[in-house]
Amino acid sequence: xxxxxEVETTRKGIQPKVxxxxxxxxxxxxxxxxxxxxxxxxxxxxxxVILSVKRRAKYLLLETEQxxxxxxxxxxxxxxxxxxxxxxxKHDHIDLVLENGFLLRYHDPRRFGSWxxxxxxxxxxxxxxxxxxxxxxxxxxxxYLYQALQGRKTAIKTFIMNNHIVVGVGNIYANESLxxxxxxxxxxxxxxxxxxxxxxxxxxxxxxxxxxxxxxxTLKDFLTPDGKPGYFEQKLHVYGRExxxxxxxxxxxxxxxxxxxxxxxxxxxxx
DNA sequence: CGAGCAACCTGCATGC
DNA sequence: TGCATGCAGGTTGCTC
Numbered sequence: 114x115x116x117x118x119e120v121e122t123t124r125k126g127i128q129p130k131v132x133x134x135x136x137x138x139x140x141x142x143x144x145x146x147x148x149x150x151x152x153x154x155x156x157x158x159x160x161x162v163i164l165s166v167k168r169r170a171k172y173l174l175l176e177t178e179q180x181x182x183x184x185x186x187x188x189x190x191x192x193x194x195x196x197x198x199x200x201x202x203k204h205d206h207i208d209l210v211l212e213n214g215f216l217l218r219y220h221d222p223r224r225f226g227s228w229x230x231x232x233x234x235x236x237x238x239x240x241x242x243x244x245x246x247x248x249x250x251x252x253x254x255x256x257y258l259y260q261a262l263q264g265r266k267t268a269i270k271t272f273i274m275n276n277h278i279v280v281g282v283g284n285i286y287a288n289e290s291l292x293x294x295x296x297x298x299x300x301x302x303x304x305x306x307x308x309x310x311x312x313x314x315x316x317x318x319x320x321x322x323x324x325x326x327x328x329x330x331t332l333k334d335f336l337t338p339d340g341k342p343g344y345f346e347q348k349l350h351v352y353g354r355e356x357x358x359x360x361x362x363x364x365x366x367x368x369x370x371x372x373x374x375x376x377x378x379x380x381x382x383x384x
Numbered sequence: 385c386g387a388g389c390a391a392c393c394t395g396c397a398t399g400c
Numbered sequence: 401t402g403c404a405t406g407c408a409g410g411t412t413g414c415t416c
Contacts, residue, residue, distance in 0.1 A: 147410090171410075185411085188409055189408085226410090240412090283409060283410075352409095374410095
C-alpha cells in the first residue's frame with residue numbers, strides 16, 4: 114500500500130483534520146511495531162498541539178511544541194481520521210485521540226511500520242539524517258544521479274531503491290521508471306550513460322507525480338472506513354505482469370529477484 | 385566503505 | 401477441507 118504517493122496522499126488527507134488539534138490521549142493496543150512504541154508517550158502527549166503534518170521520504174512527521182512523532186506505514190499500514198466512537202477492529206494498533214471529537218487511527222496487519230518520538234531537531238534523527246534527496250525536488254537532478262552512479266556495481270534497480278541515494282522509490286515505481294527509461298533492472302549502476310541517467314531521473318519524477326495525482330483523486334475519501342485502493346493498477350506497464358505481453362511490444366514480461374525484491378521487465382524494451 | 389541478505393509479521397493465493 | 405508453501409507496497413542491521 115504505502116508507496117511514496119500514498120504516504121503523500123495520506124499526509125494531505127489527515128492534515129486538515131489534525132493540524133492545530135490538541136492531543137487528548139494516545140491509545141496503544143499493540144506497541145510491538147518495527148520498534149517498540151515508547152510507553153512514556155502516554156504521559157508525554159496529552160495536551161500537546163499538532164502544529165504541522167509533514168513528510169520526509171515515507172515518514173510522516175507530526176510536529177508538536179515538545180517534539181515530533183515520526184510515523185512510518187511499513188508495508189501494510191494506513192492512517193485514517195475517524196469519529197471517536199468508531200469501534201476498533203483487528204490490527205487497529207494505535208489511536209491518537211484529538212480534542213475535536215476525532216481520532217487518528219493507525220492500522221497495520223504486518224506491523225512493519227513505526228511510531229517514534231523525538232524531542233531533538235527532527236533532521237538530526239538517526240532515521241532521517243542520512244537520507245538522500247526527495248525525488249520531486251530540484252535537489253534530485255540528472256547530474257546528481259549520474260555522479261552517484263559512479264563506481265557502484267549494484268543492480269540499478271537496487272540502487273534507485275536505496276534511500277541514501279534518493280528517497281521514496283519503492284518496488285513498483287523502481288520497476289516502472291526503469292521500464293519507461295528502457296533500462297534493464299539488473300544493469301550495474303555504474304554502466305549507465307549520462308543520457309540514461311537523465312532519462313531515469315525524469316521518469317522517476319513523472320511516474321511518482323502521476324501516481325500522486327491518481328492517489329489524490331481516487332483516494333480522496335480514504336478517510337472513510339472503506340479504502341480498497343488498487344488505483345494505480347491500470348497504469349502499470351510491467352509491475353506484477355510476469356508472463357503477460359509487454360504493453361509496448363507484446364513480448365513476454367519477465368521476472369527476476371534482485372535484493373529479495375521482484376524485478377519485472379521486458380527484455381525487448383529494456384537493455 | 386560497498387554488497388548481499390536475514391529478519392521483522394500477517395494475510396492471501398495456490399497447490400497437493 | 402486442511403495444510404504447506406511462497407509471496408507481498410519497506411527498511412535496518414548484520415556479515416563478509
